[in-house]
Each structure stands twice: as structure tokens, then as C-alpha cells.
Amino acid sequence: MPNGALCYQEFIMSGSKNGSFYITTPIYYVNDKPHIGHAYTTLACDVLARFKRLDGYDVKFLTGTDEHGQKVEASAEKAGIDPQLFTDRVSQNFRDLTKVCNFSNDDFIRTTEERHKKACQHIWKVLEDKGFIYLGSYAGWYAVRDEAFYTETELTKDANGKRIAPTGAEVEWVEEPSYFFKLSAFGDKLLELYESDPDFVLPDSRRNEVISFVKGGLRDLSVSRTTFKWGVPVPGNDEHIMYVWLDALTNYLTAVGYPDENNSNYKEFWPATVHMVGKDILRFHAVYWPAFLMAADLPLPKRIYAHGWWTNEGQKISKSVGNVIDPLAIIDEYGLDQVRYFMMREVPFGKDGDYSKRAIISRMNGDLANDIGNLSQRVLSMVFKNCDGQIPEHGLFTDADKLLLDSVSGLHQKLRTEFDRQNFHKGLESVWEVISSANKYVDEQAPWALRKTDMERMGTVLYVLTESIRQIAILLQPVMPQSMNKMLDQLSLPADVRVFSHLTTPLQSGIAIDKPEGIFPRYVEEEGA
Template sequence: MMSGSDKGAFYITTPIYYVNDKPHIGHAYTTLACDVLARFKRLDGFDVNFLTGTDEHGQKVESSAEKAGIDPQLFTDRVSQNFRDLTQICNYSNDDFIRTTEERHKIACQKLWKVLEDKGYIYLGSYAGWYAVRDEAFYTETELTKSADGKFIAPTGAEVEWVEEPSYFFKLSAFEEPLLKLYEEQPDFIGPDSRRNEVISFVKGGLRDLSVSRTTFKWGVSVPGNDEHIMYVWLDALTNYLTAVGYPDEGTAAYKKFWPADLHMVGKDIVRFHAVYWPAFLMAADLPLPKRIFAHGWWTNEGQKISKSLGNTIDPLALIEQFGLDQVRYFMLREVPFGKDGDYSTRAMISRVNGDLANDIGNLAQRVLSMVFKNCDGKIPDHGAFTAEDQELLAKAGGLLEKMRNDFDKQSFHRGLESVWEVISLANKYVDEQAPWTLRKTDPPRMGTVLYVLCEVIRQIAVLLQPVMPQSMEKMLDQLSLSVDQRGFQTLGIPLVSGTEISKPEGIFPRYVEEE
């Protein structure tokens, strides 16, 4: 894929995925959004660093490994591999894959701890409170509800237990004002607005010092100078974003180029850790803050909340097998406004595959390129002067990059795609109105111009859709005989050369036919 660095660096991260289970639709969704943005930025001339990986420490992993009767490291090796496999199968273009069990990460965590301790932000005390093993998080009494059988339940639905143990604390309370000032001065620091408001309200409710170590289990990064304590999994996990660019060595080329991160993409359930704890740790360590944190919504399945107990989790690999990889990639970013909750339904998927892909863009490319192949000696035709209709369609296609840039920079992927489909729809309408099959008999030069305009519009659309559907758009650009160096966004303004031979067009988006 084309990559340039004339526009500077762009560092984007997924959350690191917790390895106590196999990958599901939520993991695929977050990484897909990052992949699309990373590919978009590369094509737009940025030097991109796209990071994903796995979070492998904590009590949950220790007990899952125990249950499986294997060593925690062996357990995490196996499960982490599932996430690495997912990146291959879904065609993600990540530049690095980090695991929190790596030595480079342990060094970074212990260094950050020492810095926080030396600056007086970490102290030893003792902790007593409600803890949810599933969430690796502490909750106050006011946040809990009681289940029918008298157990206390966290807002996430996880059971909590009362924990008392010695613990190191981070002076989170010292950061209430600095954090509120940050949110006010940088309104784009957290997106979307609903999450921003939620975080502001949480911080305004008052911040208490955060317990940052545990002594009741051993699977984690040990606290420097006190092996009895293991670092709280979130302090360990969040540090991965620094580890991957070379921290604690702030002199490395990667650190200088890529830190601070441009975007941390997360699910809405972990926005608090990223938008409250993480900037507070960084402020305390005098390190630059990331530029933006964006939290997307959750999927439901055919209107039902997804849960293991209901057995309705969505396996991304099964979806890909059924509908095709690029079809699933497109559906996930087009169906739901990114940032809101969305519902997966087979009907909606089939409608996108057959409507948007097979009928709209697939049919447009297939019929136009077939006409060129058949009626223009298999070459991009010559064109005469452009009419007002020709110019209008070309201008609409020419304006897409700017629209997509603006939408993608706000993580509004569905909007960017809507704009492209408006142009596809106009192009289909233009074919019907201009009727090149009739012009073939009545006005062959005009037919050439009409087909030229359409080929040019298809080229622009295919170049712009590469980040979302890389394999399909590669095929479409191959059919137009465009070389690899003619596929970056900087080439959008360079029109097709008449006389270029094209290959025999083949359908790219087959219709999905339901089995009887």
C-alpha cells in the first residue's frame, strides 16, 4: 500500500484486548475502524503507526489459566494468537502487535511507576472496598445494586466482592481540576459528545485516589522495589501505548515521531480509564497527552443484547465466511453511526450486500467497463468537450476527498460513506439518462465522452474506497489498469489517460443468495 510522510505522522491505537476469551464482533469492530483510518491516512500522505495487541495480566487471566490447568504464560500465548490471527483474516494493516507479557512492556511499566513514585504521586496505604474481578475495577457502594439472591452487582452486571489488602495508591484526587480544564480547553479530546459529557460529570462528582496495586494474585508486572505487590492491571495496560513507541527511551525516532498518539479508539465501557486515569497518569509523569479518545457503541444481535449466557455472540469469522470480508467491513462502518449503539441483523446485512454493493457500485462498474471493453476496443475512450451534466458529475466525484477527510477525522465513517454512495447513485442515474447504448448508433464520439466520464468517476470512487474494502477496490483499480503508484489520494486530480487498455471486466460484488 502507498505510504508517504509528506503530511507528518499519525499514531492510532486500538485498546489492547483482554485474553480471557476468544475474539468477538466488538474486537473486530474497533480494530476495523482503526484499520480504515490508518489506511485512509497512509493514502493521504501520512506516516502512520497503527497499534493493536493483547492485555495479558490480572486476576481473571490467572484464574482462567488455573481452570484450564495450564501455566498463565502458555494460556496467554494461545489466546493472544487468536487475536493475531483475527488481524490476518480481517486484513488489518497494523504496524505493530503488542503483548503486555513482553519484556519491553515490563520495562516501560516499571519506569513509569518509578517516575510517578519519585514525583510523589504514588504512596503505600491499605485498601478496603468492592472489587469486580470481571471488570478488574473497584466500585463505590452507591454504584452497586443487589441481585435477587442478595449478591452485590456492579453497574456492568459483574459480581463484586469485598476486598481488604495493603495497596499502593495513585493521587488521582489531585487531578480533578487539571482534567476539567483539559476537557474545557480541548473539546475534541473526547468523542462523541455523549461520552464527553459522561466523563465530565464523573470527574465533577469528585475523584478519589486510585488503588494501583494488588497482593492477592501474582500474574502481572511486579511493583519495583516491592515484589509482594503486582501493578493494577489498568496502569499496566494503558502504558502499552507508550511501550510501543520506545518508552522509556524518549530519544528514539519512534517516540519523537509518534508520541503523543493522535487517536485512542476504545469501546464505550472503557472510556473512563482512557479519558480520566490515563491523562492523569501522563500529567503526573510530565508526559504529553494523546490528542483524542473516541469511544464507539455496542452491537446488539437481532434486537437482543449480546451475551454469552444467551449464546448470541456474533463470531466475525463466521460472518466473513458467509458474506465475504469486504462486505462485512463495509456493513460494519456503514450500517450504524460510529459512536452509537447498533443492531446486527441478517436482513440488514443482505440488504447492504445486494443493494449498496452488488446493485449500486458493482453494477455501475460492471456495465460501464463492459461497454468500454466491447465498444471501445477495450481501451479508455477519447472524450470531446464536457457538457454541463458531465462537469457536474465529475465535480461531485472530485469533491469527495474533502468530505471524507472531514468525516473520517471525526470518526463519522457512515457519513463519509453516505457521500460516496450519493455520487454512485448520481452516476447510475447519469448512465440511464445519457444511454450510451443508444449513442453507440446515433453519436459514437458522444458515447466515448459519456463512458470516459463514468470511468473517471469509477476510478475516483475506487481510490477513495480502498481503506474500507481494500481487496475489492484493488480488483476494480486493476480492471482500470492503474499501477500501484496511481492509487494514492495525491493522484485523484490526475485524470485517466485515453487509450489505456483495460482488462476484461469481471463482477466484483456477487449477489448474496439465501439458501432455500
């Protein structure tokens, strides 16, 4: 494997505690306000970062904004303000989103920061000194919206006969002096990487796309522009600014202290464990980025994961159609943790999915209110009412008790396995299977009837259920941190025992609890809505 890269599983089990874990979102382009796609990517990273922290890993979780390029320069000019002031304003919208969505990122990087300019110019010099960057001239089709160049064969035509990129973006013919990166020299090395580490690009369908692209032949990549000025100047030739992708991708290195490879953050967290991206920018991350790193003799990230896109009520999301989903609006409507759960559960991660009002209400009222909410509320209410407001003592466990407790205790490893492959929906499905079993157990054991005939057995049943709720709530903290903290508060569980290492430490009997309150109310639509 190139550059001595460890496989993903070996990597996450190395280092201090259970290992170091570095996860990144793409840096978001600041020519517009955040939408559901931005929230989705960052949420997936947040869930994984929180899971790994609770599982004993040293975690670094990075997000931020991409603030250079022709689109930003044009948007700032249209707004009638300086590009830096424009990016200051729009970048703040993304920073605000992290707070509203309760994201736990450790750093927020902006490509206009001095630390980033330093990292970009250093890696440029390294690539140039090693002979992988040369000066030439570029003539070809360029999409401003995508910040990408396309060949004639990749283009199609719209109804008006205009050439358009595969993404639907308009293209324009560009001719200008340009520095080039010798991407053509890395085709075989990249194919060797994909072959030796099948998990480097996931899911498999995206990996196959990348392999097909590279097998089609790689051309040298234009890495500078002269027709606009808003970017990082090329060292030694400030007539050129760096092409946005060499600039943007380097952010992952900047945030761990590059170019100082003796920096403690760099030593602990590089190479990155997972770069989470949308499928539209997979090529840049799975082809260009490893080629840049190979050329610079830097270790490669462990995984590039490309997730799908959302549609809205079955329609492709488009500003022109007016159906862009504002994450702040749906959080305000349905609740933060409800939206977090829906987005992680509704769609197999990696595939396209549809957002619909009916679907999110179904998840809220079914999975949350009826299943886990009702389980917790009725069990803890019985404990409070019938066990003097204390976690009850338990007797010998029956086969039915052991079956439920065993299924609950097996969840941690199931979630580890699924989350380590970014199969968030599968992990959550396994949790809800156990929640369903717990609700069935309540009905079968009927503790309200046992209260009249066998108080000791009633105490054991309620203990089994309360212990099940404890473990489930601990495991669901990464997805619904606020709601699960409320549930654990109702169990009077101290903060320091809410980590995964305490899952095997059974709940203590005799702990006093307060009268429980509902955590997941049913959503009732207003008439005429």
C-alpha cells in the same frame, strides 16, 4: 491546554509529508476468544490508518493483547496450564484475527513482553519519585470481570439481592495492602483539559459522561494488588503487582520506545493521535490515563474516541444467551469486504447498533451489488465492448458531465472531514450519494443508444463514468481494500497511482483493459436458511 498539547487538527497537519498519525486499539483481554466487538474497534482503526497512509501521512497503527490480571490467572488455572502458555495460545487468536480481517497494524504488542515490563516499571518509578504514588491499604468492592473498583453508590442489586457493578459484573469485597495513585489531585486539571479541548473525548455524549464523573469527585486510585501474582511486579516491592490499568494503558507508550524519549518512534509518533476504545472502558482512558501522563509530565494523546456496542437481532449479546457473534463466521458467510463495509456503514460510529442478517444482506445486495458493483460492471463492459477494450477519448464536457465529475472530485475532502471526526458512516453516505448520481447519469445519457447515433459522445460519457469509478475506487480502498484493488486492476491502474495525491490526475485515454468480471455478487439465501 495541559502539557502543551496541540489540538487534533493542528497535530495531524504537522510533521513530515502530511504529518504523523498514531492510532491505537485497546489491548484486548485474553481470557476468551475474539468477538465482533474486537473486530469492530480494530476495523475502525484500520480504516483510518489506511486512509491516512493513502493521504500521505506517516502512520503507526497499534493493536495487541492485555495478558495480566486476576481473570487470566484464574482462566489459566481452570485450563490447567501455566499463565504464560495460556496467554501465548489465546493471544495468537487475536493475532490471527488481524490476518483474517486484513488489518494493517504496524505492531502487535503483548503486555507479557520484556519491553512492556520495562516501560511499566519505569513510569511507576517516575510517578513514585514525583510523589504521586504512596503505600496504603484498600477495602472496597471489586469486580474481577471489569478489573475495576466500585463505590457503594455505584452498585445495584440483582434479583437474588447480590451486589453488582454498573456493567452487570459480580463484585466482591476486597481488603489488602495497596499502593495508591493520587488521582484526587487531578480533578481540576482534567476538567480544564476537557474545557480547553472539546474534541479530546468524542463523541460529545461520552465527553459529557466523563465530565460528570470527574465533577462528582475523584478518589485516589488503587494501583497494585497482592492477592494474585500474574502481573508486572512493583519495582522495589515484588509482593505487589501493578493494577492492570496502569500496566495496560502504558502499552501505548511501550510501542513507541518509551522510556527512551530519544527513540525515533517516540519522537515521531508520541503523543498518540487517536485512542479508539469501547464505551465500557472510556473512564480508564479519558480520566485515569491523562492523569497518569500529567503526573509523569508526558504529552497527552490528542483524542479518546469511544464507540458503541452491537446487539444481535435486537438482543443484547451474551455468552449465557449464546448469541455471541463470531467475526470469522460472518466473514466466511458473507465475505470480508462485505462485512467491513457493513460494519462501517450500518451504524453511526459512536452509537450502539444492531447486527442482523437482513441488514447485512440488504447492504450487500443494495449498496454493493446493485449500486457500485453494477455501475462498475456495466460501464466497463461497455468500454470493453464498444471502445476496442481501451479507455475512450473524450470530447468537450457538457454541464451534466461536469456536474458528475465535480461531485466526484469533492469526495476526497468530504471524506477527510468526516473521517477526521470518526464519522465513517457519514463519509460513506456521501460516496453513495455520488454513486447514485453516477447510476442516474448512465440511465439519462444512455451510452448504448449513443453508440448508434453519436460515437464521440458515447466515448465522452463512458470516459466520465470510468473516471468517476477510478476516483471512487481509490477513495474506498480503506474500507474495502481487496475489492477496490480488483476494481482498480480492471482499470489497469498501476499500484503507485492509487494514492490520494493522484486523484487529481485524470485517467489516461487509450489504456487497454481486460473484460471485467463482477466484484460484488448478489447474496442469495439458500432455501430453508
